[in-house]
Amino acid sequence: MEIKAAHLDMKSMIPTADYGLTVIDELAEQGFNAIVVEFEDKFPFDVTQGLHHPCAWTKEEFRRFGIRCKEKNIKLVPLLQSVGHLDYILKYPKFRNLRDGGPEGTSYQWCLALEESFDLWCAMTEELLEVFPDTEIFHIGADECNMKLPCEACGTNKIDLYIKRVSRCAEYVQKKGMKALLWDDVFRRYGADKFALLPKGVIPCVWMYGEIDFNYIERMAASGLEFWGASCIQAHRFYYAMSPQEPKMANVDEWGKVHPMYPQITGHIGTIWGRIECQSPIDSTLPQSMFMTAYLAETLNNGIIKDRKKFADDFGKKFFGVELDYDTMLRNFCYEPEYSAPIVAELKDKALRHRDIAEIWYAFNAIDRRILYINLCFANNEAMLKIWREGMAPDEVTSNWLDGVRRCYEDTMEVLAEIRPMMLKYFPEKMWDEFVDQRLGAKLEQNEYWRHVLTAAARKWKENLKKI
Ligand SMILES: [Zn+2]
Structure with missing residues (x-):
């Protein structure tokens, strides 16, 4: 061709x-x-x-x-x-x-x-x-x-x-x-x-x-x-x-x-x-x-x-100069970022060539891990909304998901602080900020809404207990 x-x-x-x-x-x-x-x-x-x-x-x-x-x-x-x-x-x-x-x-x-x-x-x-x-x-x-x-x-x-x-x-x-x-x-x-x-x-x-x-x-x-x-x-x-x-x-x-x-x-x-x-x-x-x-x-x-598995592993070895389980890492990108995480973290530290790509994959995979976690919390909170509003969830449950709210925010901030300097080597600053805002900005706003809902749910549970 x-x-x-x-x-x-x-x-x-x-x-x-x-x-x-x-x-x-x-x-x-x-x-x-x-x-x-x-x-x-x-x-x-x-x-x-x-x-x-x-x-x-x-x-x-x-x-x-x-x-x-x-x-x-x-x-x-x-x-x-x-x-x-x-x-x-x-x-x-x-x-x-x-x-x-x-x-x-x-x-x-x-x-x-x-x-x-x-x-x-x-x-x-x-x-x-x-x-x-x-x-x-x-x-x-x-x-x-x-x-x-x-x-x-x-x-x-x-x-x-x-x-x-x-x-x-x-x-x-x-x-x-x-x-x-x-x-x-x-x-x-x-x-x-x-x-x-x-x-x-x-x-x-x-x-x-x-x-x-x-x-x-x-x-x-x-x-x-x-x-x-x-x-x-x-x-x-x-x-x-x-x-x-x-x-x-x-x-x-x-x-x-x-x-x-x-x-x-x-x-x-x-x-x-x-x-x-x-x-x-x-x-x-x-x-x-x-x-x-x-x-x-x-x-x-x-x-x-x-043989895709062999190709993935051969590619990684040649491209990054280090032997790792590339097939598992690549196959789980997007779908199961937790499985890719330890491999791409090792790659980022060990790559002898093309460390730029290793860092970009590491950072994007880290964002996907956050998105997945946040989506999980939100989906649960959504499903429980009626119970939260009526103050029918016991303290243990509410505090567990309030902990989710805290982690949605704090862990995301921690990850973003870690990867930002890495990504600014490769992407214009405003571009990176735009990307992060579009992926996570609205989610963090929504997270504040859940903080209010769950805090009110915890208060209402206590009020309901007093009524008994
Ligand atoms: Zn016309």
């Missing part, structure tokens, strides 16, 4: 610009030759008038990133959404007029009947290409767009406008001598025959993150189109800090079956999703995913992995 790409989703929690450089080194070492970079609000576009995230890298930092990619023979593939996933722009009042459905319409996608939305996209593309002048492949996104949203300007022929728009965007980059990529799913939903309407040479990227639709792949291949595959190697699950590894391995294995069958598939992107859109909570992205990137790279380079 010609292009083996990992994905840096900057919608989400990004590494610092300096640490981002070492991520490139690690991907090159694993056998990738491309990285798809989805900038979103982390690129300081002049044309959006300063409405980027406070942790956005500077253009100079992006230039350095581009140079490091080149040095490591990694093609940097910019991804700039051309239809939907645009809430990072459209949420702002000054861009409301571009929304699909008019100013009161959706902040998710812009109106394709408006020439201004195309002009803005072109201007943003120009800024990206100015920073990455060696770009050979450009991804115009265009996934998950709603073709049925009511809009006076578009009328009822949104799918035609969509095809016309993505064709224009693709041609825009093709004219500059680059290959154009786009996600395939809108075509998959509204008629794969419409791929024929795209300009020649546009490469659809077929993303299938669970089971593979082999019939669809077969039809794509039979149509003579060149296309890419895309797996999901990382995505959040119920907003834990680490994501589960096994479903991702299963998806990569599926793609491992597909790729040798079809020479029409010339590239693959292992997607690592930070979040759906900038209004949903952030997740950690690339550095956290270093095991799954290795798993995908091995599959793309040498075929399906037959």
Whole structure:
């Protein structure tokens, strides 16, 4: 396969610009030759008038990133959404007029009947290409767009406008001598025959993150189109800090079956999703995913992995330079963080190489342990609510769960104090604070509510006793 790409989703929690450089080194070492970079609000576009995230890298930092990619023979593939996933722009009042459905319409996608939305996209593309002048492949996104949203300007022929728009965007980059990529799913939903309407040479990227639709792949291949595959190697699950590894391995294995069958598939992107859109909570992205990137790279380079346990243990030994029970550690991330805890703690102290990844895993697993404990306390308190309110729980029970309230707060504070300095080596301070706030801030607020409920329950129990 010609292009083996990992994905840096900057919608989400990004590494610092300096640490981002070492991520490139690690991907090159694993056998990738491309990285798809989805900038979103982390690129300081002049044309959006300063409405980027406070942790956005500077253009100079992006230039350095581009140079490091080149040095490591990694093609940097910019991804700039051309239809939907645009809430990072459209949420702002000054861009409301571009929304699909008019100013009161959706902040998710812009109106394709408006020439201004195309002009803005072109201007943003120009800024990206100015920073990455060696770009050979450009991804115009265009996934998950709603073709049925009511809009006076578009009328009822949104799918035609969509095809016309993505064709224009693709041609825009093709004219500059680059290959154009786009996600395939809108075509998959509204008629794969419409791929024929795209300009020649546009490469659809077929993303299938669970089971593979082999019939669809077969039809794509039979149509003579060149296309890419895309797996999901990382995505959040119920907003834990680490994501589960096994479903991702299963998806990569599926793609491992597909790729040798079809020479029409010339590239693959292992997607690592930070979040759906900038209004949903952030997740950690690339550095956290270093095991799954290795798993995908091995599959793309040498075929399906037959023994996952052996692969996990061999990976760990090579990557960290120390022998541990990596299989158990990795398998329990997200699901049973207590089982991963002693192994990842040992790894953090003993790793001879890539201690950064060991520390990141340790910290995220520690957060997951807290989330799990807090959820357990809350679920119990919720189930007991009627009894708490009536003052029917004996002292022993109430004080046990009041102790839970104390531990929810104190242990969380202790863990956060321990991991914060560690994580600030890798993530911008405000980014880390945002992540912690989104994972634990509301939970700690809710914990105060339970403190009140339980304290009142203890008091009421005593009053009830006096009545007897
Ligand atoms: Zn419209």
